[in-house]
Amino acid sequence: MLFTSEHDQFRQSVRQLVEGEINQKADEWEDAGIFPAHELFPKLAAIGALGLEYDPEYGGGGADHSFTVVLAEELGRADVGGVPMAIAVQTGMATPALARYGSDELKREYLAPTLTGELVCSIGVSEPGAGSDVAGIRTKARRDGDDWIINGRKMWITNGTQADWICMLVRTDGDSGYQGMSMIIVPTDSAGFSIGRKIKKMGNNSSDTAELVLDDVRVPVRNTIGEPGQGFQMQMSQFQDERLWISYMAVSGARRAIDRTKEYLQVREAFGKPLLANQYLQYKLAELVAEIDILQGFLHHTAARYVAGENVTRAATVAKLKSGRLSREVADACVQFHGGMGYAEEMWVARYFRDCRLGSIGGGADEVMLRIITMMEDMGKPQ
């Protein structure tokens, strides 16, 4: 992929914003278990980071996907995983379907104010009873005249306690399977909508994750994105953006973690020399750097294909699998080579270790990626 000087300048802007507006407050937000999305998102909007690829008619940037790569890579380098994840949800995970398939009216009402950061949104797919098996969701919308009446629960919803609207996948027809799902915009101030609980987590603590309860929530049918019954397909296409986002962030995050570890090992001495002079540590890091290089090259190649209009579902799946696994390996090495400091909350390492563990679970677990690749390889449907 060819980055131009415009990409470099945009990278600089994002990097400064991450440093000034996110890293400075990361500790405070981690302790609070939430960050103020309504305060931070307008700042991201001001540099054009929300909706880079969307139609300028609705406040998007009209950019091609290569600028998303720059944005995600820079967010992935932040001192904290939760805030970048929340930003990714807002611009790359909860809005692609609305931007692609939503009506003009819906885009004016929901997309435009989301891209200015005035509204905060979530993606609501997972449920207490179904995560990996998306076809198993049970939240149901029953039609009543011009309204849907929605009942059910959504689980693990990022931005869930502060979102203004949820891009929600619900069952509108039939009881099971891929058919009969629709994607509906659910405003969180609707009667019958409530936050069941805010979930305490092992990492990504600055991001609020919630269980949501829908009890006879009435939403106009015109809040349906695209055609009713097409929800599953739309979510599968939206997953592709999500998985690329996760991969870009994971790989740049791993790269930064290695750089910071190298710096530490240069300064820290044992047995009369800097730890970094130790060949075992050098080779371990070199091996990880080689893996990062390969994956980053693959991602840039994939992004270039995406820009050229090719289908990159398979590549997004492979990248998601491999980047999740690689960041776990990198994080483990970083903790190990920092010794006690790697286990202490005083340094960045422990947080990185916890945060990046999500990479192999969120957005589809590693095994779900393997399942997709297996089916693409015509090995039959795994049982």
Added chain:
Amino acid sequence: MKIAVCVKQVPDTWAEKKLRSDDSTLDREAADGVMNELDEYAVEEALKLQEAHGGEITIITMGPERAGETVRKALSMGADAAVHLVDDSLHGSDALATSYALATILTGRDFDLVFFGSESTDARMSVVPAMVAERLGVAQLTFAQKVDVDGTSVTIQRVTDYGFETVVANMPAVVSVVEKINEPRYPSFKGIMAAKKKPVETLSTVDAGLEGSQLGLAAAWTVVEDFAARPPKAAGTIVTDEGDGGVKLAEFLATQKFI
């Protein structure tokens, strides 16, 4: 309103700065170039005035070809056009020469306000704004932490050691700003893309009508005869208080000629 902003490209603030062994000038290749930090505040203030009063903002810089990056940054923040004076003969110019060149470019361009940073992070002379004002024969309002424009006059709060003074002048005027004045914006994606299409006028010294004899190292009023690297930090003296700490401290300060 017509606003000019003079911006300078300087070596990255955090980079180690070196002088060249051949002519004792700053080695500008040794570090990344960035916009002088205070000049970002100057650009931001111009943009705010433009948002409030309309008008046009022109960026003016004197510097090597690479300073074009700094021009781009100012344009991507939102300025409308730029003039870039670039010429090998400018190398080694001192503050007098710099102010001569900037004032010559500004003359005949009809500006209401010319903004500057109050100091550059590399040479730190803090004199160019005053010199330019003097050469243009307009008022100089320096060290501004607040700027207001009303009709044909401009009012600033000028930072002093003790607080601030309110200074008023008729326009056109020169204003230099301090970092308290605002929070510079980060260039946005749209700003970066739009900057590609904005006009940048590149001038040589001849184009600008400058006299070669007043420019460059040969014309500089100061000569760097010699320089040496900063000596490594020596270990400090620790005064242990055994009841006579005050006396020992005073003795130490006396040997250092502080008291």
